[in-house]
Amino acid sequence: MVFRFCPECGEALIMRRIGDEGLVPFCEGCDMPYFPISYPCVICLVVRNGKVALIKEKKAEGLTLVAGYVRAGERAEEAARREVGEELGIEAEKPRFIKSYYYQEGDNLMLGFVCAAYRGEFALSEEVEEAGWFSFEEAKRLLEGTKVARFLLEDYLKGENY
Ligand SMILES: [Zn+2]
Structure with a gap:
């Protein structure tokens, strides 16, 4: 902007x-x-027992990852935990930065995190229609139409963050 x-x-x-x-x-x-500036957002790969949480938002088509804006004065790790808590109703443990992406459509700097979930039952926000745990292979296929969500999953699986 x-x-x-x-x-x-x-x-x-x-x-x-x-x-x-x-x-x-x-x-x-x-x-x-x-x-x-490009507004900073977090996008989160929430992982549990070798599966990843995908959500379907009410306003969107198809499945994607938890994501949201970083608030003023908030650290990106806090934003990641907050967004996972708000959208899925679960605790996101140990958020770890993977890579950042520029999302042109929204003029967003997307900060990609992976976090662990120790509890698997969701308590979804009103904005989320459904959510589920998917294997990485399933998730790759389901995220095919997305940009940043798919890149983050691929980069996480490539281990390019190390
Ligand atoms: Zn002025």
Whole structure:
């Protein structure tokens, strides 16, 4: 996202040269630069006994992984645990960063995590229509139409994170 107006005071931003960053949108009133950003999200491979949790959201077609926005002031690991808790109703243990992805459609920086689930029964959020545990092979097939979810699963299985 490229800011054109100041999110604090609403003034139109000008372009100002800031060191190595080059020209950056800048509010003269607040004396603040507003660097273009891609909103950070987490996407989580929740794993239990060699299976992975896939969900079907009410607003979406097909199955995918738990994902959601990182809140202001929140660490990505906390966001991963919170999102898994909200969507699946289970504790996500030991969230571990795998890799990041840029998701162009949403202009998101997607931070891919794997976490362990010690309890398998879901208590789904209202946004989630259904969820289940799938073998990695099944999951690969079911995530074929997705981008980041499939890449994260593949990168996890490749062990490219080490
Ligand atoms: Zn301003």
